[in-house]
Amino acid sequence: MSDLWQNAMDHAVAIARKSGELVREALRDDRKVMTKSSSIDLVTKTDQKVEQLIIQSVREKFPSHRFIGEESVAAGETCDLTDTPTWIIDPIDGTTNFVHAFPFVAVSIGFYVNKQSEFAVVFSCLEDKMFTARRGGGAFCNGEPLQVSDQEDVRQSIIATEFGSNRDVEAVDKIFSSLRNILCLPVQGVRSAGTAAINMCLVASGCVEAYYEIGVHVWDVAAASLIVSEAGGVLMDVDGGAVDLMSRRIIAANNRTIAENLVKEIESFSPTRDDTPPPQVNHY
Numbered sequence: 174m175s176d177l178w179q180n181a182m183d184h185a186v187a188i189a190r191k192s193g194e195l196v197r198e199a200l201r202d203d204r205k206v207m208t209k210s211s212s213i214d215l216v217t218k219t220d221q222k223v224e225q226l227i228i229q230s231v232r233e234k235f236p237s238h239r240f241i242g243e244e245s246v247a248a249g250e251t252c253d254l255t256d257t258p259t260w261i262i263d264p265i266d267g268t269t270n271f272v273h274a275f276p277f278v279a280v281s282i283g284f285y286v287n288k289q290s291e292f293a294v295v296f297s298c299l300e301d302k303m304f305t306a307r308r309g310g311g312a313f314c315n316g317e318p319l320q321v322s323d324q325e326d327v328r329q330s331i332i333a334t335e336f337g338s339n340r341d342v343e344a345v346d347k348i349f350s351s352l353r354n355i356l357c358l359p360v361q362g363v364r365s366a367g368t369a370a371i372n373m374c375l376v377a378s379g380c381v382e383a384y385y386e387i388g389v390h391v392w393d394v395a396a397a398s399l400i401v402s403e404a405g406g407v408l409m410d411v412d413g414g415a416v417d418l419m420s421r422r423i424i425a426a427n428n429r430t431i432a433e434n435l436v437k438e439i440e441s442f443s444p445t446r447d448d449t450p451p452p453q454v455n456h457y
């Protein structure tokens with residue numbers, strides 16, 4: 174039986190690779206930096222150019238499909254996932270890395286139908302690693318199958334996390350308190366690739382046992398979540414419940430044992446959800 178979404182997935186891989194070429198070219202040019210929610214929440218013309226390239230190319234082939242794109246949302250579009258086929262796009266995951274030429278930068282494209290992930294593409298464009306997954310079809314890196322680590326002992330694990338762009342002291346205190354608790358389990362190492370999508374692909378690849386973050390956005394994790402689960406991993410909310418991709422909280426782990434070890438150590442808080450409606454403006 175032919176796969177209804179194979180044509181769309183093939184397009185996603187092709188446009189992710191083309192986007193990666195744009196990113197690599199831009200690395201050689203001037204990377205003009207702008208800011209969004211704060212002086213450390215960066216965006217560049219390349220982020221915006223790549224997102225438009227992806228959206229316009231998809232619109233031509235699939236005009237009825239919808240989009241949730243990081244830079245479109247930053248420009249005021251809503252962040253609502255409906256049952257309609259929806260492309261969830263992070264044009265550059267690791268913008269701060271891109272600006273500093275730190276070599277972990279990903280193009281992330283998730284595809285959801287009826288609020289369920291059908292396929293995922295994460296292109297780590299400086300490593301030339303194309304991570305893909307099809308629901309029920311496994312996860313791959315450059316065509317090679319991926320499998321999470323079989324480690325059950327958190328004290329023999331490497332854990333990945335990110336500090337995000339929130340510098341609110343209360344949030345930072347909780348982030349560091351969680352990090353201290355996890356470090357002192359002890360774990361063998363803590364790593365930050367600087368991009369949620371690549372951290373999660375490292376979980377899927379069996380290189381790290383788990384990744385967690387509070388403050389991450391739906392476009393950071395929408396694609397890599399399927400890559401982790403198709404590689405045999407698990408997704409969980411930081412309080413141990415079911416993961417909610419709009420909640421800005423996630424644990425992606427090789428198994429429930431490791432994930433539940435992290436839940437015990439994380440001091441959780443709840444950032445404003447990605448799907449929070451914009452404030453009503455009263456026009457008197």
Ligand SMILES: O=P(O)(O)O[C@H]1[C@H](O)[C@@H](O)[C@@H](O)[C@@H](O)[C@@H]1O
Nearest residue numbers: 265266267268335337338368369
């Ligand atoms: O590079 P981005 O697309 O903005 O995503 C990053 C985010 O900037 C950073 O604060 C962390 O949350 C990372 O996990 C994201 O991938």
Ligand SMILES: [Mg+2]
Nearest residue numbers: 263266267393
């Ligand atoms: Mg991102």
Ligand SMILES: [Mg+2]
Nearest residue numbers: 243263265266
């Ligand atoms: Mg981004």
